[in-house]
Amino acid sequence: MLNSRKKWRLPDTYYQDGSMAEYILRERGYTIPVDDFITVSEEKLLSPYLMKGMKKAVSRIQIAIEKQEHILIYGDYDADGVTATSLLYLILKDLGAKVSYYIPNRFEEGYGLHIEAIKKAKVNGISLIITVDTGISAITEIEFANQQQIDVIITDHHEPLVEIPDAYCILNPKYAPCEYPEASLAGVGVACKLATALLGQLPIDYIDIVALGTVADLVPLVGENRILVALGLQKLNQQPSVGMSALIQVTNLNNKTITSGHLGFQLGPRINASGRLETATDSVDLLISEELDKALLIAEKLHNINEKRQALVDDTYRQVEEILLAEDQYLKNNNVIVLANENWNHGVIGIVASRIIETYYRPVILISLEDGIGKGSARSIEGFHMFNALQGCESLLDKYGGHAMAAGLTIQAENIPMLRNKLNELAGNQLSEEDYLPTVATDIVLTIPEVVIQQTEISTVEQLAPFGMGHAQPKVVVSGAKCIGLRTIGKENNHIKFTFGAGHYKLDVIGFRWTDKISSIENTEILADLRFELLGDLSINCWKDKQNPQLNLQDSVVSPIQFAESEEQAKKITKVLQEHFFNVQCISTSSMQEQQILKLCTEIYTEKVYVNPLQHKCIYVIIVDTKVEQLLQKSYRQPNREEFSTVYKIIASEQLVEKGNLIDKCAKLGIAEEFCNYILAVFEELEFIAIKNAEIKLSANPQKRKLEESKFYLEMLRKSMMFKKHMNY
CATH class of the missing domain: 3.10.310.30 (Diaminopimelate Epimerase; Chain A, domain 1)
Structure with a gap:
């Protein structure tokens, strides 16, 4: 709670106002407008024929369908393999193929193609095997299949070995000769490209199955993966396939809007569970079901298996941790x-x-x-x-x-x-x-007042969904927060519900499995004296017709600058910080070292990384006198956009104005001289004006530019926002 074992990488710039979604996209390196980013459509998907081997694979499968050859889909027992198997089975059935599927037993056979399974396929009259989510390393097995006159089409997304199997053809975006632009497709994504080529269009009837496997396999939700998942979520929330509908019902999600989070943490684990403890056949049977009653029975069975899986995971985790601690x-x-x-x-x-x-x-x-x-x-x-x-x-x-x-x-x-x-x-x-300290990329830094006031903007960030690997739920740093209350929640009282505040603004914060972190603090009352930096996911919680922001807490650290109302409180804070950190310095207006100490304190925080105080020397400053706070507030306040606009209008109305006259006019409008000089420096850098011999001249036809294009503006903004965040102005 008091310290972090992670490095927080802060955004390059600080959010001031405007679209939060646009700001976050820009910080993540996107240059397209928000509307373009959030608009997903089939038209944005690449042609499947860009994947090497696709034409050959489609031709062979079409011949097999025409001649009614027996086709075997050979899959894997995880959610990616199960969904890929189900997808191709359904597509080939729709195309009139004679098709079966096979998934090896994790415990009896293990992962991948097996010679015994190929022998059975030969006995059953199989002449074409299509692997999904497996096969790229099955050199010996495919050689055996060739000897049996069985063609093998590999569809896989795993890293190839140096030696490549001699298959009929290979569909794998990671296979070196393949120059398909989207190398991060899941196994079900590769199967989806094959299905698209066979159908001549996206398999939209089963796109929810594709979304499930893509999220469950933890591939980056960018590019085509993002589009496939977004389209799949649309189907799940409108008209899910029979098997998915049953799964949604048994997980009590039928009255909720399904998100990528539900796919990853609730639906996916149930599909995975059967392959982890028994056989994955039940999961495939669920996804290819045509009757809801039958599907519900299978889904209930998977739900029960998943509960056993959860208990087994908890028990094994305890055993591993006991070994490490012993x-x-x-x-x-x-x-x-x-x-x-x-x-x-x-x-x-x-x-x-x-x-x-x-x-x-x-x-x-x-x-x-x-x-x-x-x-x-x-x-x-x-x-x-x-x-x-x-x-x-x-x-x-x-x-x-x-x-x-x-x-x-x-x-x-x-x-x-x-x-x-x-x-x-x-x-x-x-x-x-350093590599053994995880780095957390943060997207935006806010104070509690900003969180409360900007609820509408926070809710619009959800438009950037679906979130997952490679496109995470935006990570928010809530700065300068004071703990004003906490209580345990949950069946086992292992979660903490905090209330943090700043002034008269309050924010609910949920710390899942945070009881242990709190128990390490002897006296939790000291939390009320400290200011914290909180890291987590922000959402809008709806309860009894009220909407309030809520932070899902993932990490926290004591703020580098603390304020104390009295010497006694300062001593309490100092004692706690000295027990956990390296150096603490108390200052007041009588101190001649104020600015020097604050500079030392904030040097670390001018970098993009929040430094772990356990690993790096750091000075914590406690300010005991409110006059210091007032001093800093005056020193680091930033002119607002209205003040920039006012100064520009004065110059534009006169075209040529003496600097002294401009400063006088600004003063009458409440704009201080230092702010006026600041604004002029920005305008001059952006070439809005030219200053010569104390005369300010408006540039002829100045180009429209953003304030953020000024390096001086960004540097001053960074300093201003850093102090604003830490001191909660």
């Missing part, structure tokens, strides 16, 4: 966490690995052992490419595959210690101490 030196001596256990369920260790990263922020591989063979799930952090790292350990592995941030592997138990040592060596060479 071995005092483990975290100190290991850059990469590699743990194995015979009692861990292979179906949930990937989720547990993700939770371990949230807590300890370092690469993790958890391995489930059985009969001397380990099946592992790997998750990584920025700066450590997990797939490349496993390539460097290839001689120790039976099988592996994946991406930069996640991978799977099979390994002999005796090789695990060597794998741990090799990965730690690689991480030691690639990662610095």
Whole structure:
């Protein structure tokens, strides 16, 4: 609560007024208008034939349909694989194909193509296999299929190995010869491109299934992924497919507007659950259902399996954490966490690995052992490419595959210690101490009064949805907030509802699983004396016909500048800060070092990164005298746009004016001389005016330009906004 173990990367500029959505897009590097960004349509999607191999794949499938060859769709057991399997099955059925599907059992067979499954396919008369979300590393298996006169079309999105399977054709945007512009498609996204080519149009009847798999696979929600998910959400909220409708009902979402958050955290996990604990067949059967009654029974079964999965994840997480805490030196001596256990369920260790990263922020591989063979799930952090790292350990592995941030592997138990040592060596060479502190990109810095007053603008930010990987829910820093109340909530009282305030403005803040963070503070009453920087997601909470802003709290840090009403309160604050931080300085108007100390304090904060106080020396300033606050308020106030406009109108009306006369006229209108000089400096830089010998002349036909184009304006704005945010003016 008092300190952060993350680096906060602040926006390049500070929000003043106007469209919050436009400001956030601009900070994220977009140059298109908000209306263009939020408008999604099929027309913005690329031609599927830009993907290498598409024409050949479509031709082969059309021949198979025409000749009524038996086609097998071979998928994966996660949500991406399940949705991709379901999509192609439905499309081929609609086209009149003779089609079946097969998904290997996670526990009996494991990931990917298997020779035994190909043998069964041959016995069943299969002449064409289409893989979805798998196949790019199945060199031996596809060679065997070729020997059986079975053609294999690979549709996949995983990283290819050095050697590529000799398949009939390959559809994979990450495959080097493929120059398809959208390399981040999910497996179901690649399947959707194939379906589009087969149909001659987007498979809009099943686009909600595409959206589910795309979000669940955690691919970046930008470009085509964003369009596919947005179109899928439209369908989900208007006329969902039968299976999705059943899933929505059992999760009690039928009276809500479905968002990408619901796909990722409620619907997706239920589709994933069957493949994690049992067989993924139930999930496919749900998504291809044509009868709602049947679909509801399957959806209820998946819901129950998911509850078991949640309990298993919690139990496994506790076991992993007990191991880490029991071995005092483990975290100190290991850059990469590699743990194995015979009692861990292979179906949930990937989720547990993700939770371990949230807590300890370092690469993790958890391995489930059985009969001397380990099946592992790997998750990584920025700066450590997990797939490349496993390539460097290839001689120790039976099988592996994946991406930069996640991978799977099979390994002999005796090789695990060597794998741990090799990965730690690689991480030691690639990662610095800074890399083990997660960086959080923040989008906007606001005070509580701004949050309350700007409710309408906050609600319009939702137009930028769908949010997800690569296009996250905007992260807001609420600055200079004082805690005026807190209480525990939730069935297990493990969440905290705070009330933070500034002046007479208040903001509700929810800290999920924040009870432990509060329990580390001996006396929570001290929170009322401190000012905080809060980081989280802002939303508008509707309750009993009232709409109020609410912050979902993700991180917090004590503000670098504190105000105390008395010497006694200053001593209390100093004591707390000295227990947690390096240096604290109290100042008053009698101090001759005020500006010097404040400069020291804010130097760190002039960078784009909020620096972790546990890792970097920092000075915390407590201001005991309100006169100092008044002094700073005067020194760092910024002219508003109305004052800029007033000065420009005076100059424009006279064309040529002496500077002294202009200052006098501005003074009568309440614009101070220092503000007038400031405005003139900006106007001169923007070439609105020319100043010579104390005479100000309006430029002939000045070009229309924004104030933000002035470097002087931006620099002064940065300084002004920094103090405004910290001091809550």
